[in-house]
Amino acid sequence: MSYKIDLSGGILTFTIDRPHIRNAINDEVIQGLEELVAQVHNHDPQFVIITASGEQAFCSGGDLSVYQHLRTRNEAYPMLKKMGDVLYRIKTLPVPVVALVNGMAVGGGCEIATACDYRLVRSHAKCGFIQGTLAITSGWGGGTYAMETIPHAEALKMLSEARVYTAQELLENGWATKVVESEAGVEAFFQSMKKIRPEVHRAYKEIAIRKWQSSHLKDRVNEEIRLCAELWEADAHHDAVERFLNKKK
Numbered sequence: 001m002s003y004k005i006d007l008s009g010g011i012l013t014f015t016i017d018r019p020h021i022r023n024a025i026n027d028e029v030i031q032g033l034e035e036l037v038a039q040v041h042n043h044d045p046q047f048v049i050i051t052a053s054g055e056q057a058f059c060s061g062g063d064l065s066v067y068q069h070l071r072t073r074n075e076a077y078p079m080l081k082k083m084g085d086v087l088y089r090i091k092t093l094p095v096p097v098v099a100l101v102n103g104m105a106v107g108g109g110c111e112i113a114t115a116c117d118y119r120l121v122r123s124h125a126k127c128g129f130i131q132g133t134l135a136i137t138s139g140w141g142g143g144t145y146a147m148e149t150i151p152h153a154e155a156l157k158m159l160s161e162a163r164v165y166t167a168q169e170l171l172e173n174g175w176a177t178k179v180v181e182s183e184a185g186v187e188a189f190f191q192s193m194k195k196i197r198p199e200v201h202r203a204y205k206e207i208a209i210r211k212w213q214s215s216h217l218k219d220r221v222n223e224e225i226r227l228c229a230e231l232w233e234a235d236a237h238h239d240a241v242e243r244f245l246n247k248k249k
């Protein structure tokens with residue numbers, strides 16, 4: 001299985017479990033995220049955590065060995081939309097969603113972390129919207145969420161530079177909630193959050209969801225997905241993916 005879902009101490013944890021491929025996202029992981037959303041509504045946890053196996057990567061984005069076969073905008077759109085839809089459902093879950101960024105989060109991996117309410121970033125982790133180096137934009141909603149999460153200039157810079165940022169840089173631009181050296185830092189975060197009753201956390205999440213609904217966040221995400229699909233079919237994108245996949249051959 002490419003993922004794990006565990007419930008413990010009122011926390012539902014989703015772990016991407018493909019460390020050999022830097023926890024890249026394939027269709028099975030997308031289905032797992034859809035299962036995560038269903039389990040939140042079944043088990044009523046206090047918090048949701050999204051993380052990944054190993055220390056090297058949180059997530060390296062879409063699995064290029066699989067998605068390289070999507071050539072046209074019409075072929076790419078269904079994958080982008082399916083992942084974009086489940087990421088929106090994760091963002092609008094009725095409880096706080098915490099990304100434990102255990103390692104590199106690049107491309108769609110950075111989008112997943114950005115969709116979460118909080119980002120606890122390990123000090124060695126580097127994260128960035130590197131889609132620009134593949135001649136596309138974010139395509140799962142992450143660009144829209146970045147504009148919601150950090151100041152405009154910082155978001156536009158992070159998206160447009162298409163590079164990885166250090167944990168310290170991510171703390172300075174507001175993307176990282178906290179840089180954690182070890183599990184103790186994560187534990188301290190949850191001990192603090194658990195001092196407040198679940199119904200208060202849910203009420204504040206409701207306020208955020210109402211803001212996103214009234215500002216048509218979902219429509220903005222859908223436009224991002226459409227634009228990414230358009231750029232996807234250009235030779236510049238396919239050539240960049242080809243270079244990555246052939247880099248070691």
Ligand SMILES: CC[C@H](C(=O)O)C(=O)SCCNC(=O)CCNC(=O)[C@H](O)C(C)(C)COP(=O)(O)OP(=O)(O)OC[C@H]1O[C@@H](n2cnc3c(N)ncnc32)[C@H](O)[C@@H]1OP(=O)(O)O
Nearest residue numbers: 020021022024060061062063064065107108131138139140
């Ligand atoms: C809308 C979202 C959008 C989309 O879905 O298209 C994207 O996410 S676009 C961005 C797609 N992701 C990338 O371009 C990142 C590609 N990966 C890397 O740049 C590096 O792997 C990095 C920086 C994440 C880690 O580098 P490191 O040197 O630590 O590891 P390797 O590069 O040697 O990778 C180990 C092994 O995993 C394979 N790998 C890594 N990432 C991916 C990926 N996203 N898709 C497929 N395969 C991936 C890599 O090829 C190596 O395989 P091996 O057979 O061992 O050579």
